[in-house]
Amino acid sequence: MARVGLTAERLTRAGAELADEVGFDQVTVSVLARRFDVKVASLYSHLKNSQDLKTKIALFALEELADRVAAALAGRAGKDALAAFANVYRDYAREHPGRYAAAQLRLTPEAAAASAGGRHAQMTRAILRGYDLTEPDQTHAVRLLGSVFHGYVSLEMGGGFSHSAPDTQETWSRVLDALDALLRNWPAP
Amino acid sequence: MARVGLTAERLTRAGAELADEVGFDQVTVSVLARRFDVKVASLYSHLKNSQDLKTKIALFALEELADRVAAALAGRAGKDALAAFANVYRDYAREHPGRYAAAQLRLTPEAAAASAGGRHAQMTRAILRGYDLTEPDQTHAVRLLGSVFHGYVSLEMGGGFSHSAPDTQETWSRVLDALDALLRNWPAP
DNA sequence: GTATTTTCCTAATACCTTTAGGTAAACTAG
DNA sequence: CTAGTTTACCTAAAGGTATTAGGAAAATAC
Numbered sequence: 001m002a003r004v005g006l007t008a009e010r011l012t013r014a015g016a017e018l019a020d021e022v023g024f025d026q027v028t029v030s031v032l033a034r035r036f037d038v039k040v041a042s043l044y045s046h047l048k049n050s051q052d053l054k055t056k057i058a059l060f061a062l063e064e065l066a067d068r069v070a071a072a073l074a075g076r077a078g079k080d081a082l083a084a085f086a087n088v089y090r091d092y093a094r095e096h097p098g099r100y101a102a103a104q105l106r107l108t109p110e111a112a113a114a115s116a117g118g119r120h121a122q123m124t125r126a127i128l129r130g131y132d133l134t135e136p137d138q139t140h141a142v143r144l145l146g147s148v149f150h151g152y153v154s155l156e157m158g159g160g161f162s163h164s165a166p167d168t169q170e171t172w173s174r175v176l177d178a179l180d181a182l183l184r185n186w187p188a189p
Numbered sequence: 190m191a192r193v194g195l196t197a198e199r200l201t202r203a204g205a206e207l208a209d210e211v212g213f214d215q216v217t218v219s220v221l222a223r224r225f226d227v228k229v230a231s232l233y234s235h236l237k238n239s240q241d242l243k244t245k246i247a248l249f250a251l252e253e254l255a256d257r258v259a260a261a262l263a264g265r266a267g268k269d270a271l272a273a274f275a276n277v278y279r280d281y282a283r284e285h286p287g288r289y290a291a292a293q294l295r296l297t298p299e300a301a302a303a304s305a306g307g308r309h310a311q312m313t314r315a316i317l318r319g320y321d322l323t324e325p326d327q328t329h330a331v332r333l334l335g336s337v338f339h340g341y342v343s344l345e346m347g348g349g350f351s352h353s354a355p356d357t358q359e360t361w362s363r364v365l366d367a368l369d370a371l372l373r374n375w376p377a378p
Numbered sequence: 379g380t381a382t383t384t385t386c387c388t389a390a391t392a393c394c395t396t397t398a399g400g401t402a403a404a405c406t407a408g
Numbered sequence: 409c410t411a412g413t414t415t416a417c418c419t420a421a422a423g424g425t426a427t428t429a430g431g432a433a434a435a436t437a438c
Contacts, residue, residue, distance in 0.1 A: 003385055003434065025214070030425055040426080042386045050426065106347050136355040140363040143350050144337065147364070151340020152332070158295050161332050166325040174329040174378065175336070181376040187366050192403065192416055219394055229395080231417045239395065 004036055008046045011036075012056040019057060019098025024105075027098070029053060054105060059115050061099035065092050066116040069123050078130035079180040085127055086149055086176055093153040100153070131183040141183060148179065193225055197235045200225075201245040208246060208287025213294075216287070218242060243294060248304050250288035254281050255305040258312050267319035268369040274316055275338055275365055282342045289342070320372040330372060337368065 014035060019027045029050050033040040047053050065088070072084040093100035107115060124142050133141055152175065155161060156168055203224060208216045218239050222229040236242050254277070261273040282289035296304060313331050322330055341364065344350060345357055 006385075028425065029427090039387060041388080041428085044427070045385060104343075104347070136359070137363070139355050140360045140367075143341070143344070143357075143360050144364050144367060146344055146349065147337050147340035148333065149340070150344060151336035151338070154343065155332070155335055155339060158293070160335065166328050168332075170325070171329045171332050174326070175333050177376050177378070178329075178333060178371055181374070182367055182371045185370070185374070187370040189363065189366070195416070217394065218396090227416095228418060230397085230419080233396070234416060 004038055006036060006038065006042065006046055008056065011043065011046055011053065012060050015053055015057045016060055016096075016099050016102065019102055020096050021098070024054075024057070024098045024101035027054065027057065054102070055107065055111050057099070058102045058105040058107060059111065061096070061103040062116040062120070064099065065089075065103055066119040066123070068092060069120070073123055073126060079176075081127045081130060082145075082180055082183070083176050085123070086172075089149045090153050090156075090172065093157055097157060100157075104150075128183070131186075133183070133186055137186055141186065145179065148175065193227055195225060195227065195231065195235055197245065200232065200235055200242065201249050204242055204246045205249055205285075205288050205291065208291055209285050210287070213243075213246070213287045213290035216243065216246065243291070244296065244300050246288070247291045247294040247296060248300065250285070250292040251305040251309070253288065254278075254292055255308040255312070257281060258309070262312055262315065268365075270316045270319060271334075271369055271372070272365050274312070275361075278338045279342050279345075279361065282346055286346060289346075293339075317372070320375075322372070322375055326375055330375065334368065337364065 011032060015027055015032055018032060018035065022031075029043050029047070030040050032053070033043050043053075047056070068088045069085060072088045073081055076084050107117075121142070124145060125138065127145070128138050128141055131141075152172070161168060161171075200221060204216055204221055207221060207224065211220075218232050218236070219229050221242070222232050232242075236245070257277045258274060261277045262270055265273050296306075310331070313334060314327065316334065317327050317330055320330075341361070350357060350360075
């Protein structure tokens with residue numbers, strides 16, 4: 001009965017890797033147990049339940065993504081910062097589709113409060129420092145940026161625009177150009 | 190052994206309603222059977238399997254949404270068309286969250302080909318007729334619009350920006366203003 | 379070196395999915 | 409309008425996942 005050395009952390013990490021391999025919603029307590037060569041019930045000493053596992057993976061992904069954004073944003077401003085931010089998002093989703101999906105999980109208010117969500121919001125707002133927007137336009141712009149990035153990544157990963165002519169890298173560049181132009185020239189109400 | 194009169198269509202419709210009530214991923218063959226007061230196995234005369242049910246609901250939602258978009262777009266152009274299109278999307282998601290989620294289901298190439306996806310693409314492109322864009326900028330713009338609409342609706346429904354000051358209706362209007370301005374003034378490469 | 383905590387186990391319950399094969403209701407022909 | 413065929417729904421069964429209760433052995437604490 002040798003012990004494997006399970007911890008909530010190891011399970012979360014393994015769950016994140018599993019998510020990238022098979023998809024976030026295929027992450028299940030059973031297959032995680034199998035991966036550690038351990039009986040299913042054993043995981044319940046470390047996890048409250050299946051939902052708890054998913055929440056932990058989501059929080060992990062949010063932290064990891066926030067760390068990457070923070071690193072990419074350091075020392076940049078204006079369009080440079082905008083592109084860096086956007087590319088981190090997109091690259092993370094491509095590199096870690098399961099974790100990206102996890103990061104979109106609807107969290108309970110408590111979990112959300114303990115998450116890196118606040119850092120994300122702060123950093124998105126930091127991008128706008130290079131542009132000349134005042135409240136409440138800043139908030140509108142933050143929401144627009146979040147929508148574009150999330151929407152684009154989500155549609156691109158889902159195969160939303162795979163078959164048409166211009167490749168998605170080209171579109172991505174032009175979308176960033178467009179957003180930059182828009183922020184520099186934000187329309188009055 | 191009175192017959193209830195199950196058909197794939199009735200199951201799909203009921204599945205769509207169920208999705209709106211309990212969420213698309215809570216839609217299960219079991220609860221659908223219970224809703225018709227019928228044994229689970231009976232549904233397998235009408236559905237290939239659980240995935241087939243979800244696909245049928247997705248196709249149904251895509252058709253319904255395309256119909257609404259078509260109706261809203263009739264006789265409109267320019268910003269009018271843009272706003273009409275966007276509002277149909279957003280309203281549909283608010284009114285039928287489960288169906289909207291279903292419409293995002295990743296379809297197999299065959300299912301996608303048989304879906305209303307083509308109509309959606311065509312109608313999105315039709316919006317741009319009121320603006321002065323040529324290929325390949327049109328394609329870039331189509332992708333941007335899709336990203337914004339989907340991203341916004343998705344984040345708004347997920348509670349992404351619920352706690353901050355300006356309400357989301359105000360942001361929505363300003364985002365539409367911004368997109369209109371951007372399309373009228375699309376930056377050269 | 380004993381006591382305690384913790385990790386992992388077996389066992390059991392409950393639910394969802396899917397297939398195989400049967401019965402009776404509904405349709406179809408003559 | 410009855411005989412034959414189709415088909416809607418059923419029972420039975422097997423296999424997977426989630427979760428809880430309670431036990432044994434390994435690790436840790438004193």
